[in-house]
Amino acid sequence: MEARTATGELVRGREGRFPRWLVGLAPLALAAVVIGGFALLDGPGLGERTGPPVEELAVERTVLEPGAIELTVRNDGPDAVAIAQVLVNDAYVGFTGAERPIGRLESETLRIQQPWVEGEAYSIALLTSTGATIEQEIPVAVQTPDSDLSFLGLMALLGVYVGVIPVALGMLWLPWVRRIPRAWLRAVMALTVGLLAWLGLDATLEGLELAGSGSQAFGGAALVFVGIAVSYLVLSGVSAWLDQRRSSASGARLALLVAVGIGLHNLGEGVAIGSAYAVGALALGAFLVVGFAIHNTTEGLAIVAPIAARKPRIGRLVALGLIAGAPVIPGAWLGAAAFNPSAAAFLFGLGAGAIVQVVVQLAPSLRDDEGRTLHPLAVAGVLAGLAIMFVTALLVTV
Structure with a gap:
């Protein structure tokens, strides 16, 4: 490696014993080792978590079919969410889907058995296993068109x-x-x-x-x-x-x-x-x-x-x-x-x-x-x- 001194004289620097690309990757490798060890030891020093789980669901898509309403939900929060019950206009209804807890960033589609009426409004509430409520409003019920x-x-x-x-x-x-x-x-x-x-x-x-x-x-x-x-x-x-x-x-x-x-x-x-x-x-x-x-x-x-x-x-x-x-x-x-x-x-x-x-x-x-x-x-x-x-x-x- 060559460099110039303050007087403009060209001098040759000393090459290290390791390639430059390996020296550049060394900090990343050490960071990966530290993070991996922290995860394997389950976060030593942090102690047990206290307080209720944080449950957040976002409704990404609503599809209305004859006799049924489909909701595609995604877990926004850090904890898994288990949907226990569904209410439509304050009445409990049956549903399928989301049989297991929804993990972080995962999405599930719930099919709600509800004989809806065109033009009417519906309020849907999803009750989680801890009692939290996620609400979704349908201002005007209209059948979702088929993509034909x-x-x-x-x-x-x-x-x-x-x-x-x-x-x-x-x-x-x-x-x-x-x-x-x-x-x-x-x-x-x-x-x-x-x-x-x-x-x-x-x-x-x-x-x-x-x-x-x-x-x-x-x-x-x-x-x-x-x-x-x-x-x-x-x-x-x-x-x-x-x-x-x-x-x-x-x-x-x-x-x-x-x-x-x-x-x-x-x-x-x-x-x-x-x-x-x-x-x-x-x-x-x-x-x-x-x-x-x-x-x-x-x-x-x-x-x-x-x-x-x-x-x-x-x-x-x-x-x-x-x-x-x-x-x-x-x-x-x-x-x-x-x-x-x-x-x-x-x-x-x-x-x-x-x-x-x-x-x-x-x-x-x-x-x-x-x-x-x-x-x-x-x-x-x-x-x-x-x-x-x-x-x-x-x-x-x-």
């Missing part, structure tokens, strides 16, 4: 209505955006930043709400921020890779990143739509479709604004529209057929992180001739984007 071809087709059609078509309509603003003066183009870019900022905030809040209703053992609300960090870092790496290749212009790269960010947000939106439909909380009506169409049309404008200075090919525009709008379809399938609050929270985090990264990429395009980013026109555009998304969001209730 007709159901998948319905979810795909809904995804086209609320995702693909609105984004495509919004992209029709491209000819107008290409004809406006440069100063107004900066205002449109600021409007885009406002639209995306609302989507990012919306995705974060929805993710936090879902994380609070699901299992906390996997991180709870932290899953949203993990998703934000993962998507932000991944898209930053992709952006740097595209810059190195120099194969596409800056505007085309920004449009692609905007489409990816919106697509990840719409994936989470599809999960919310599908899960709401599965539990009967989603009214599939013309008002909902119109509301989503108006709300999501602005996303198309956000995609075409960065490429206003170019004349993109039709194929590229179609691809950008599908990247942004089509994820609603698989999201709806996942939400209705295999909904999990923790996974959904992570997906919303991915969407929020992607949008934050895109906003960072778009910010330099707002600078005026004096180099200011938050000049009056830019501020007005951002506020207008936030206002548009707020008003159109009032038309959409999932």
Whole structure:
């Protein structure tokens, strides 16, 4: 090993008798030995545990079938949980499943024998062997749809209505955006930043709400921020890779990143739509479709604004529209057929992180001739984007 002295003289250091990789692994090996010994000796010095066991269960999924209700529960706490009895609307009912105690992080499905009535509300209480109670509410009893071809087709059609078509309509603003003066183009870019900022905030809040209703053992609300960090870092790496290749212009790269960010947000939106439909909380009506169409049309404008200075090919525009709008379809399938609050929270985090990264990429395009980013026109555009998304969001209730 060579090094230089303070005078710049090159000297050769002494190599150790062990390889460097082995020296680096030594602390990890010693830590493993210490932890293993502590576990084998059953924690010497800690004494016997006092107090009642900590029992926590999270209901991850509710499925209603004719004459039965299925609950998928997961043990959130440190101790095993044994379910002794089940009450529905304060009446004891029979159930199958969870014959043995549920260990930490394990999940079980309980099938409750209950002849429920469509449209009525039900309160379910799970009594553990120690007398603890875990409650689950069903506001409106509706049979869970089967995941057959007709159901998948319905979810795909809904995804086209609320995702693909609105984004495509919004992209029709491209000819107008290409004809406006440069100063107004900066205002449109600021409007885009406002639209995306609302989507990012919306995705974060929805993710936090879902994380609070699901299992906390996997991180709870932290899953949203993990998703934000993962998507932000991944898209930053992709952006740097595209810059190195120099194969596409800056505007085309920004449009692609905007489409990816919106697509990840719409994936989470599809999960919310599908899960709401599965539990009967989603009214599939013309008002909902119109509301989503108006709300999501602005996303198309956000995609075409960065490429206003170019004349993109039709194929590229179609691809950008599908990247942004089509994820609603698989999201709806996942939400209705295999909904999990923790996974959904992570997906919303991915969407929020992607949008934050895109906003960072778009910010330099707002600078005026004096180099200011938050000049009056830019501020007005951002506020207008936030206002548009707020008003159109009032038309959409999932």
